[in-house]
Amino acid sequence: MSATILIAPIVTMDPERPHADAIAVAEGRILAVGTVAEVRAAVPAGTPEEELAGTILPGLIDAHLHMERGGLKALSYLPAGADAAGFIASMDAHFASPDWGGDVPPTLEQRVEALRLVQPLLHALGFTGVMDPAARPEEMRGYQEAHRRGALTMRTVAMPYLEIGSAQTPDVDAVIAHLGGLGVSTGFGDDLLRIGPIKVYADGEALKGQALLERPWDAGTGYLGEQRIPTVDFDRLVDWCAAHGWGVGTHAVGGAAVAMVTAAYARAGQAVRDRRFQVIHAYLEPSVQSIAAAAAAGAIASLQPSIIWHNGKGLRAAVGARAETANPVRSWLDAGAVVAFGSDGPFFAFDPRHLVWQAVTRQVKGEQEPLSRSEAITAAEGFAAYTTGAAYAAFAEHRRGMLREGFDADWALWSADPTAIEIALLRGVEVLRTVVGGETVYQKAAGL
């Protein structure tokens, strides 16, 4: 076993030891964390040492990133040789373009190629893991094939999406029959590819006026939004999943949708924690009661600062002052919920520096005035949501999300400590190197 000592300021994200000066790694795992002297004492004399310029953090995990669809979009639109900044710009420019530019659906080969293309671009942003929040059967096949070929470098948790109302699964009974017929369930897989909770939609999108609210969108019409699944069906699906080893991640944007989801989860007992049930988005007027109930039930709040960055201006136009507290990350954290950050990329912005900056400043695209700062968090809390919070959502809180003895050597070297730098400078901090299981998967070219 050949170990290496890495010496640099380390932000461990481990509450028991938040800062360290060195780690020792071997065989893809962390052997020791501490002062240089402590780490030297933990490994054989003469162990090679590497001094790194920058700050080491655990690898980030985007808890809501459509990675394979992002890969297909990159294959379709990204100029050859583009870097992560080019990828970000291209996805922004193609926000509304279809995922796939081809005339016929992508082949399995093209899906693998898409994953080979997109993973390094995400590693360059400090990511070592993702949760794909809606993997249709053909996407699941793409992930499995990439894994089989050894082409998966991003630790991936894929959330199966069986669309209710489709020919294959016309109703909830069909979804249950499909899930029950598999035998395996949420949590099955390995360190590179794991099956997450299923994805369900409770309501629609806020800017389309589809978020299901408790107070009408418009007092004149009394319109409350769009409920995508009858409560009785949703309850039955959640009850069945809880009893059969499946987790549930539910898209619930508006307060009434969050209330429906929370009520069902509250009856599901220990399964909510065991299978990492998620309330997804939950950004438009979730009530204090719903937030408290979701946290008490053990549900993960899967939140995306990117969505409010894009939608903040439009929401102000639609609901006025009611938009000010949108994406209440502060309230979710204060209620004791596990918050996992994600982006909903490649459709919404997915640069983690930008998202944490948004969550701290509450700035939104196209507006001078930020949203109410009452829901602001700190950068350290933002990076915790990308590491410890997202690792919990990804069934990996005992292996990833922190740099601690025995954990995986998944880390990134940043040009400065992004959790402590002045917030105005956060978006200029660079990822210099990213490592998954001890293997370097991204290294910034010298002299750039």
Ligand SMILES: [Zn+2]
């Ligand atoms: Zn999404």
